[in-house]
Amino acid sequence: MRSERLLIAIAAVALVAACQRETRTFTQPPAGGVTLNAVQLTPLHAGAEPPQPPVPNGYQQNAYAMSQGKRLFSAYNCNGCHANGGGGSGPPLMDDVWIYGSDPQNIFATIVEGRPNGMPSFRGRIPDDQIWQLVAYIRSMSGLAPSDAAPSRNDSLSTKVSESRQDTQKPVQGGSEPAPSPQ
Amino acid sequence: MLLAMLPMATPLAGAAPFQNALNPTGIQAAHIYTLWNVMLGVCTVVFVATMIGLLIALRRGGRGDETTPAEVARFGDPERIAHRSVVASVAISIALLLFLLAASVFTDRALARLPLQNALTLDITAHQFWWEVQYNDDPPSRNFITANELQIPVGRPVIARLHSDDVIHSLWVPNLHGKKDLIPGETSLIQFRADKAGDYRGQCAEFCGWQHAWMAFNVKALPPSDFERWAEQQRHSAPEPATDIAKRGRDVFESGPCGMCHNIQGTNAHGQFAPDLTHVASRPTLAAGRLPNTPEHMMAWIVNPQQFKPGANMPAVPLSPDDLRALVAYLQTLK
Secondary structure, eight states, rough: OOOOOOOHHHHHHHHHHHTTTTTOOOOOOTTOOOOOOOOSSOOOEEEEEOOOOOOOOGGGOOOOHHHHHHHHHTTTTHHHTTTTTTOOOOSSSBBBBTTTTHHHEEEEHHHOOBBBTTTTOOOTTTHHHHHHHHHHHHHHTTTTOOOTTTTTSSSSOOBBBBBGGGGBBBTTTTTSSOOOOOO | HHHHHHHHHHTTSSOOOOEEEEEEOHHHHEEEEHHHHHHHHHHHHHHHHHHHHHHHHHHHHHHOOTTTOOOOOOOOOOOOHHHHHHHHHHHHHHHHHHHHHHHHHHHHHHTTOOOOOOOOEEEEEETTTTEEEEEEEEEGGGGGESEEEEHHHHHHEEEEEEESSSOOEEEEOOOTTEEEEEEETTOEEEEEOOSSOEEEEEEEOOOSSGGGOEEEEEEEEHHHHHHHHHHHHEEESOOOOOSHHHHHHHHHHSSSSSSHOOOTTTSOBOOSSOOTTTTTSSSSSTTTTTEEOOOOHHHEEEOHHHHHHOOSOOOOOOOOOOHHHHHHHHHHOOO
């Protein structure tokens, strides 16, 4: 009985220690040592298999990173085209359709490199760690973030559940399809 | 303790007015200061009287020893002297509290009665962790925006609409007025007037996050003619860089990450998310009162802001040393 209790206590402490949800990392990598090429756009490569670049998306389990990402999403005017995830002149981000992939690396590459038909390149404009925060937030919009990390409420005065906590939306018929070009 | 408190009641003569509610330089702070003195006086009298009562009780008590039978108060036959003094103390307490209430109400009325003819109107927006100040004028094309500094003409009332961009903050310039909260989604109003020229410090007075303590701003009260000159200067766009290094600095600012958040009027940098830097070199401090505004501090701040204000929204920006030098050289020209 005693040893059981002790085990439970140790497990509880270990769980608390393992929780990175509220960790806030302010010290950033030293300036100059940051590359914006840490992402591979195609699976093809010349010669032998190169080492896979690490994807430092520790932010995916972190509520602070996600809320920072949300702040940056409007600060950098992402919602100018994507609205609040619902899409406008840019594709919606809260559904499960990903033109260029839903992996963190893919979204990172989309932001850094830009994509055809309107997505601008933010290369050299946004520091890497902020892009990873944006990635964490964007993934959370379509339910790809763990629900225990996603913020449960909005920062703004809103009665709605945070979009990070909503289920992935099904695409509306024809809503996200490009209009057929007149032949 | 009482002796230690007394010197605080008098303004520190000769000391520079920095951030001191006991050195009022505006009519409203003077009212608050009067109220503070009244309250201090009343509390001092009450404290001294209570202590004297206690000493008398101590002297009169303790007349018995172990053999003396316990003195049990008899119901229905209270000691008449004790009864009288208790009633008297309660009556005096009620009277003094009512007096303080009245004094407080009259002070509030006096604060609200600031004449507002020809007032200067501002919109002050609090952000984590800095202040944005918009000077309104007629026509609105004469409006201008600055950050972390408030310059006001002496003797002219100021009406400030207060907004918050994120959480609840509170505006406090102790030399001029009391505190007023800035609440997201709501506009509050504060009116004040500086009656003496000088430099004062304002501070966020409601805990708002990691860098609450470093969310300060400078208030400069100056003669109306000097104020008009300063305002005219602030309305101008940033000057065209004159030297090659400054030109390169502007290119770095426009093409790098700076312009994503910051605005410099007259360039292609139109970020609306961070302090307006159109006249950054004319301000006394950097990063909301955190650092003095020198080229060295500016460089250190850009290289690693999180070292000075952990949790602030300014990220460390990877720049080559040459670019960094050019950038700071350019920013220093923005008088």
